[in-house]
Amino acid sequence: MSDYDAVAEAYDLDNEKSLQNAYYERPATLALAGDVAGRRILDAGCGAGPLFAALRDRGAVVSGIDVSTGMVERARLRLGAAADVRVADIAGPLPFADEEFDDVVASLVLHYLEDWGPALTEFRRVLRTGGRLIASVNHPTAEYIIERMQGRRPDYFAVYSQAGEWPVGDQMVKVTFWNRPLHAMTDAFTAAGFRITRISEPPPAPEARELFPEDYHLLATAPSFLFFVLEAA
Numbered sequence: 001m002s003d004y005d006a007v008a009e010a011y012d013l014d015n016e017k018s019l020q021n022a023y024y025e026r027p028a029t030l031a032l033a034g035d036v037a038g039r040r041i042l043d044a045g046c047g048a049g050p051l052f053a054a055l056r057d058r059g060a061v062v063s064g065i066d067v068s069t070g071m072v073e074r075a076r077l078r079l080g081a082a083a084d085v086r087v088a089d090i091a092g093p094l095p096f097a098d099e100e101f102d103d104v105v106a107s108l109v110l111h112y113l114e115d116w117g118p119a120l121t122e123f124r125r126v127l128r129t130g131g132r133l134i135a136s137v138n139h140p141t142a143e144y145i146i147e148r149m150q151g152r153r154p155d156y157f158a159v160y161s162q163a164g165e166w167p168v169g170d171q172m173v174k175v176t177f178w179n180r181p182l183h184a185m186t187d188a189f190t191a192a193g194f195r196i197t198r199i200s201e202p203p204p205a206p207e208a209r210e211l212f213p214e215d216y217h218l219l220a221t222a223p224s225f226l227f228f229v230l231e232a233a
Helices: 005-017 019-033 050-057 069-079 117-126 142-149 182-191 213-221
Strands: 040-044 061-066 084-087 101-107 127-138 160-168 171-179 194-200 225-232
Touching (some): 005 050, 005 069, 005 160, 005 171, 019 101, 019 127, 019 225, 040 050, 050 061, 050 069, 061 069, 069 084, 101 117
Parallel strands (some): 040 061, 040 101, 061 084, 101 127
Antiparallel strands (some): 127 225, 160 171
């Protein structure tokens, strides 16, 4: 059972309106995806389906997977019974044929994995040659800066886990992220058969300035996420 199962509804509602998701990560990912009309896209780690819905609204043919049964149930409520949404782990074999997709979108999921290799290998397998992997992850400097501000000196070059709890509605969800330096990310991408075509550190959406005046300044001056566009070589 995923820790997200118990908070799927509350997380979905928060994701719809939060600064980090609705006005920062999701708009940035959609901007990097560009014109997706007619493209076959895998939303890997689709959660409750907001990115799936946005891509579908732009004309893409989308499939989604998530390890959380609760999140997949929320996605089916959002997207309809005919939507191709499945329970599957991005770290395991994917239930799709070779070269089935034009794009894979991995939105804030890779940093849950200690080893990116198996997931990236599967993403490359299900992508056609020349297809794209669009990925967002925790920015490699974000936790480093926080710890330095708190008087600690972490090892930026280490790959290490960080456990914590997030408030979601009136509940808490336990999370474990794996922090890694930028070169470890890029090495993993190239080892799996990808060519890096773009690295992006975008600001939040402009409308967030009025909606979240204090937090907007923080994100506009110190990014939380790092975005990649990669080509399947």
